[in-house]
Amino acid sequence: MDRFRWTLIALLLIGGLPWASGCSQSAEPAGTVGTLTLATTTSTRDSGLLDVLVPLFETESGIDVKVVAVGSGQALELGRRGDADVLLTHAPAAEVQFMDDGHGDQRDPVMHNDFVLVGPETDPAEVGNETAAIEAFRRIAGSETPFISRGDDSGTHMKERSIWESAEVDPQGEWYVRAGASMAEALRMASEKRAYTLSDRGTFLAQRKRLDLAILFDGDPLLHNPYTVIVVRSEKHPDVNHDAAVQFSEFLRSPRVQTAIDEFGVERFGQPLFFSERSPASDD
């Protein structure tokens, strides 16, 4: 009978078929041995670095890694609540606070790159001639040239706010846009609106060919951007997969992986996006 056939097909399509093949493998609850939840910043995902490192770790350890990519602020919050086992973030001040509050077992540097101030090639605020980041920021505020702020409590946003603070400028007004956007989105917005923005070098290089932006200021030690790996303390949250987190932290800091970090992106972008803690360039 026609309607029975249709019913059968409908049930298979809506419920049965995909269920049988799809859900069973992913039904494993978080926190069991064999699954590791990594909360990290969007820059490590958007640059493609994790697409290289995570599969490598999974094959070697047999541990299934779930990557949740959010802003550093949210990543630390996930760790604080015990919803992530290990964190890879770039927000030094907030990380120190996190450790002081007793939420982390260990915190180790993994790699770094730097922040760059990008904007329209014509450099309307003339930041290019400055030697200090705070002076460059003051010029933007002084000329009220549009500036896109991430506005999302990410590591980049925290860095940007700390620079405004050091420059003793309270950014207010039409020119200061609080976007609430990811790095790549903020860059695109800056490109469209002919505005300035602060970006990590990695994401800017990865996005550059889609953007009408240039690096106008860099090199100030203030713009250093360190990434650290934090193992979430298991005493507060017994479900946290502590062993796998330690294993992942050690993996990231192993000589092999440090070399892989230095080599990542060289072929595609002509220069590395991240510098490992072991690379010669880490002396700065």
Add this chain to the structure above:
Amino acid sequence: MFPVAAEFLPIVRLSLVVSGTAVLISSSIGVPCGVWLGLSRWRGRRAIAVMIHTGMALPPVVIGLLLYLLLSRSGPLAFLGWLFTPEAMIAAQTILALPFVIGITVSSVAAVPTELGSQIKSLGASDWQCRWTILREARRGVWLAVAAAFGRSLSEVGAVLIVGGNIQGHTRVLTTAIILETSKGRFEFALALGAVLLLVALLVNALILRLQENRWVA
């Protein structure tokens, strides 16, 4: 082209699993509730109806946030271990779809002429037989309820992003993949995913329409 297809398939499959399961659960709860509410005549019914219709306007991100707080390892439902799993996404979409199923079922059941009920009762039908007959009469509206629930589930993004985490190969569905690709500036891929989403919706709704016309509820 083929590696792209390999990226597509797990995402499409998970979208169907999550939204399909959410629709199955919300329908099996919502249709009986809707029939009962549509046939009962008591004082608080209007207030309930207003609440259900408000439920249709529930912002997915708010449901996502509430569910996240419940399912978090610091939350009361931590023992389920559902955070960042498809189960959490199914729960979120079930909650979001339920008001649509109940609301539309109530309206279509209430639209069946009341004489029908009294007629078959006078022929000696039991309460359950009576409800069943009215449900059959209202089947077009009930299938519409299912279609609306599916549309709501499939196109929703805020809740599954928060409770699922958009984890590649694990909790990434069509809508969260579109958000991600858009944020990365891969507009072509995002658009292609959008086209796939529409295609999936088209196929499922064609199927539902077919069921509607085939008088299957009988």
